[in-house]
Amino acid sequence: MIVPMKEDHVAQVAALEKRCFSDPWSEASIAEELRNPLSTWLVNEEDGIVTGYIGAQSVPPEADVMNLAVAPDCRRRGVGAKLLCTMAELLHSRGIVTLFLEVRPSNAAAIALYERYGFAQVGRRPKYYVNPPEDALILRKEL
Numbered sequence: 272m273i274v275p276m277k278e279d280h281v282a283q284v285a286a287l288e289k290r291c292f293s294d295p296w297s298e299a300s301i302a303e304e305l306r307n308p309l310s311t312w313l314v315n316e317e318d319g320i321v322t323g324y325i326g327a328q329s330v331p332p333e334a335d336v337m338n339l340a341v342a343p344d345c346r347r348r349g350v351g352a353k354l355l356c357t358m359a360e361l362l363h364s365r366g367i368v369t370l371f372l373e374v375r376p377s378n379a380a381a382i383a384l385y386e387r388y389g390f391a392q393v394g395r396r397p398k399y400y401v402n403p404p405e406d407a408l409i410l411r412k413e414l
Contacts, residue, residue, distance in 0.1 A: 273357045276312035276324060278305060283321035284314065291340040294402040310337075313358055315350050325354040327362060327370075334362050336372035339381075351384055359388075363414040370414060373407035375400055385410050 276284065285298035304310045304326055311334075315323040323341035327334045336358070341350045359370060373396060374381050390410040399407035 272317075273313050273315050273353060276305065276314045276326075278302065280314050280316075280321055280324075281305070284312075284324050287321060287324065287340055287342055288338070290343065294400065296338065304337075311358070311361065313354060313361075315341075315354055317345075323350040323354050325358045327358055329362060329365065329367055331366045332368045334367045334370050336370065339372075346380075351381075352388065355384070355388055359412070359414055368414050370412045372410050373399060374410060375405050376408055377405060382408070382410075385412075388412070 281298055281302045284301050285296070288295040288301070301312075304312055307328070309328045309330060310326060311329065312324065312326040314321045321342075322345040323339075325339045326337045328337055329335075336355075339351060339354060341354075362370065370390075371393075372385065372390070374385065376382075390412045392408050393411045394409035396407040396409060398404060
């Protein structure tokens, strides 16, 4: 079930962040996002366990997906797609008309998901990622 992220989700989200990314956000950074009025975070819970999450920052009429992750053992079950679609619908209801995100060119699975849901590449950020070094593809979707 997808629900808004709350303080009691932060530790699980931080642990999942460490499992999924080579340069993870700290637990403190994630907790700080809950206090950021520009941020919206959702989690997918299954029996009290966070199996995925998504976070975005909005400055209407645009928003940027900051993070999207799904537990490795829960991938290819539609969790990422549900999170992405739920976030897009929620942001659209708040007046967001354009959604952006960055993704590593080497992350073929994520790129395939984003393209399946209407995102298209609009640019590239050289040396955006540090661990390991890699550019970022900038993707955009009109809501």
